Amino acid sequence: xxxxxNKNRIITFFSTLLLIITWKVVSLIYQSEFILPSPExxxxxxxxxxxxxxxxxxxxxxxxxxxxxxxASFILGVGLxxxxxxxxxxxxFLKPILVTIRSTPVISLILLALIWFNxxxxxxxxxxxxxxxxxCTNVIxxxxxxxxxxxxMAKTYRISHSRIVREVYLPAITPFVFSGASSAMGFGWRAIxxxxxxxxxxxxxxxxxxxxxxxxxxxxxxxxTVIAVIISYIFEVIIRKIEQHIVVWN
Amino acid sequence: MLLEIRNLNKSYQDISLFENFNxxxxxxxxxxxxxxxxxxxxxxxxxxxxxxxxxxxxxxxxENKVISYIFQEPRLLPWKTVKENISFVLNDTENKQGxxxxxxxxxxxxxxxxxxxxxLSGGMKQRxxxxxxxxxxxxxxxxxxxxxxxxxxxxxxxxxxxxxxxQFDKRTVVFVTHDxxxxxxxxxxxxxxxxxxxxxxxxFSLMSSSSDVTLENPxxxxxKKKILTIMD
Numbered sequence: 001x002x003x004x005x006n007k008n009r010i011i012t013f014f015s016t017l018l019l020i021i022t023w024k025v026v027s028l029i030y031q032s033e034f035i036l037p038s039p040e041x042x043x044x045x046x047x048x049x050x051x052x053x054x055x056x057x058x059x060x061x062x063x064x065x066x067x068x069x070x071x072a073s074f075i076l077g078v079g080l081x082x083x084x085x086x087x088x089x090x091x092x093f094l095k096p097i098l099v100t101i102r103s104t105p106v107i108s109l110i111l112l113a114l115i116w117f118n119x120x121x122x123x124x125x126x127x128x129x130x131x132x133x134x135x136c137t138n139v140i141x142x143x144x145x146x147x148x149x150x151x152x153m154a155k156t157y158r159i160s161h162s163r164i165v166r167e168v169y170l171p172a173i174t175p176f177v178f179s180g181a182s183s184a185m186g187f188g189w190r191a192i193x194x195x196x197x198x199x200x201x202x203x204x205x206x207x208x209x210x211x212x213x214x215x216x217x218x219x220x221x222x223x224x225t226v227i228a229v230i231i232s233y234i235f236e237v238i239i240r241k242i243e244q245h246i247v248v249w250n
Numbered sequence: 251m252l253l254e255i256r257n258l259n260k261s262y263q264d265i266s267l268f269e270n271f272n273x274x275x276x277x278x279x280x281x282x283x284x285x286x287x288x289x290x291x292x293x294x295x296x297x298x299x300x301x302x303x304x305x306x307x308x309x310x311x312x313e314n315k316v317i318s319y320i321f322q323e324p325r326l327l328p329w330k331t332v333k334e335n336i337s338f339v340l341n342d343t344e345n346k347q348g349x350x351x352x353x354x355x356x357x358x359x360x361x362x363x364x365x366x367x368x369x370l371s372g373g374m375k376q377r378x379x380x381x382x383x384x385x386x387x388x389x390x391x392x393x394x395x396x397x398x399x400x401x402x403x404x405x406x407x408x409x410x411x412x413x414x415x416x417q418f419d420k421r422t423v424v425f426v427t428h429d430x431x432x433x434x435x436x437x438x439x440x441x442x443x444x445x446x447x448x449x450x451x452x453x454f455s456l457m458s459s460s461s462d463v464t465l466e467n468p469x470x471x472x473x474k475k476k477i478l479t480i481m482d
Contacts, residue, residue: 153325156299157318157339157386167338171329249329249366 037219046223049208057203062123063231065192065204069127070185077132078177081139082169091140102133106191110198123195123204130191131184138180142173178243182236189232205231251277253390253422254310260293261305267293268304269447277311280416280423282433284477285443291426294448295319295392298424318388320396324375326367332378333363339386353381356415373404377411384415393425397432409435413463430477434470435463442480452480 020039027038037045049055084091109129113122146169154164196206205224212220258271267290275281285291296302298309299317318339326335336350343349354363357377367375376396383391397405409432416423427433433440440454454473456463464470 149321149323149325150327152301153319153321154338156301159339167330168327171327174329247329250368 034216034218037222042219042222042226045217045219046226049220049223049227054203054208058205058208059227059231061201061203062192062196062205062228065123065196066127066185066188066235069124069131069188069192070181072124072128073131073135073184073188074177074181077135077180078139081136082143082165082173084136085140085143085173086165086169094136098133098136101129104129106130106194110195113195114199119199119201122199123192123201123206126191126195127188131181131188134184134187135177135180138176139173142176143169145176146172174247175243178239178247182239185235185239186232189228189235193228251311253277253312253315254308255294255298256308256310258294258297258307259305260290260297260302260307266447271448273441273450275422275424276439277422278420279438280425280436281439281441282437283424283426283441283443284430284433284481285426285428285448286445286481287428289443289446290448291428291443292394295394295424295426298390299392312390315389316387317390317392318383318386320376320379320383320391320393322395322398324367324372324379326375326378328367331364331366332359332370335367335378336382336385339382349385353385353415356384356418357381357411373400373408376400376408380408380412380415384419384421388421390422390424393423395427395429397427397429405432406435412436430474430481431465433477434465434474440477442477452477 023036023039027036030036033041080094084094106126109126110122113125117125150168150172151164154168159167193204193206193209196204197210198206200207200210205228209221209224212218212224253275255271255273255275258268258273260266260268273294283291283294293302297304297307298312299319327338330338332354333350336353337346340346340349351360351363354360357380359374359377359381362370362374367378370378379396383393397408400408413436425433425436434456438456440456442451442453443449444451454477456473465474
């Protein structure tokens with residue numbers, strides 16, 4: 001196991017290295033900071049951004065929007081997912097709504113949200129609409145996958161319906177909830193940043209990305225991107241750690 | 251006291267499993283139902299249990315009876331430990347912990363009380379399921395081929411464990427199997443079922459109810475031969 005783990009680490013290292021070398025080569029070919037700055041200058045601007053006073057308000061508010069969006073999607077997704085998973089009628093009612101939300105282009109949602117809400121609400125609203133269907137669908141699938149034999153066992157032993165939901169259904173769907181939350185988060189960050197670019201709240205990664213782009217500061221655009229990628233990665237790790245902490249029975 | 255099932259009728263689509271079927275089960279004994287696969291043994295248990303509705307039936311003596319069930323598979327909740335799995339089926343009484351510990355001890359799993367099922371072998375899981383059935387304050391224990399998936403040695407150990415508990419706690423047990431040896435080792439009464447529509451081909455009573463029944467005993471060998479001829 002340890003060997004495989006190390007081998008994967010080495011491969012990850014080389015693929016990252018290859019990406020950076022390619023970047024360096026292309027930047028050497030173009031020789032222009034306005035088209036593609038070199039990795040070093042991007043790294044320098046990344047540190048400049050991190051040390052600047054706008055850094056913490058920007059990531060703080062972007063992260064806050066992400067957390068609010070995730071929390072709302074999580075609560076509604078799990079709640080409605082359990083209802084739809086256990087009740088066919090409600091599932092039939094919810095399904096077209098989920099399909100519609102999932103297949104609507106993000107940009108349409110943003111354009112409408114810009115008209116309907118104030119600038120701070122737009123990214124949260126978008127994040128919610130991107131993440132909610134993911135979590136909800138995963139919960140419904142999870143409920144469908146609950147071992148019917150366990151439910152029958154519980155009924156044979158005359159366990160109440162509420163205890164069956166809490167002690168049989170909920171633990172059974174936990175792994176599904178986490179994988180839903182983890183992939184939802186990946187899409188969620190992108191949606192939040194697009195929302196920030198277009199709605200321009202006072203602080204936010206997307207806000208500063210947009211202003212950097214306006215001034216053709218390509219290295220800053222990439223620097224903010226790197227920061228966004230790191231934040232997304234950190235959240236993925238956190239979600240996985242929480243899952244390991246809760247799903248201890250495997 | 252007797253538990254009686256009278257005039258049971260049940261059919262699935264065109265296949266008639268039971269036609270005016272009658273059976274009497276003695277309380278506080280282990281009744282084995284021995285029959286070919288697919289003859290409706292499980293259906294009979296489910297009718298007793300109330301999870302399947304018969305087309306028509308009269309049940310006598312089953313009123314207000316509490317039933318526990320030992321399934322073919324252990325059916326333990328993977329997210330609960332051995333202790334918690336047993337606790338799951340019990341109401342909150344003051345002596346709950348004592349009951350759980352007692353039955354875990356009787357199936358020899360004290361060391362594994364805090365293990366999750368994924369860390370247990372198949373035989374150990376089935377022992378938890380037996381402990382759960384006994385810990386539950388039931389009058390009747392229904393068993394649906396719970397030894398089917400286990401190898402020979404485990405089977406015998408489990409039968410021994412089961413009989414040991416039963417000596418302390420003589421509940422009415424209805425045990426369904428297609429394996430003659432299991433029936434001989436476990437049963438006080440053996441009902442031999444025919445193919446569907448089911449009739450009782452024969453019924454045997456075994457005197458010994460101790461946990462050291464052996465199949466090598468000459469009486470047992472005779473009985474086994476007799477049952478084999480009937481079953482053919």
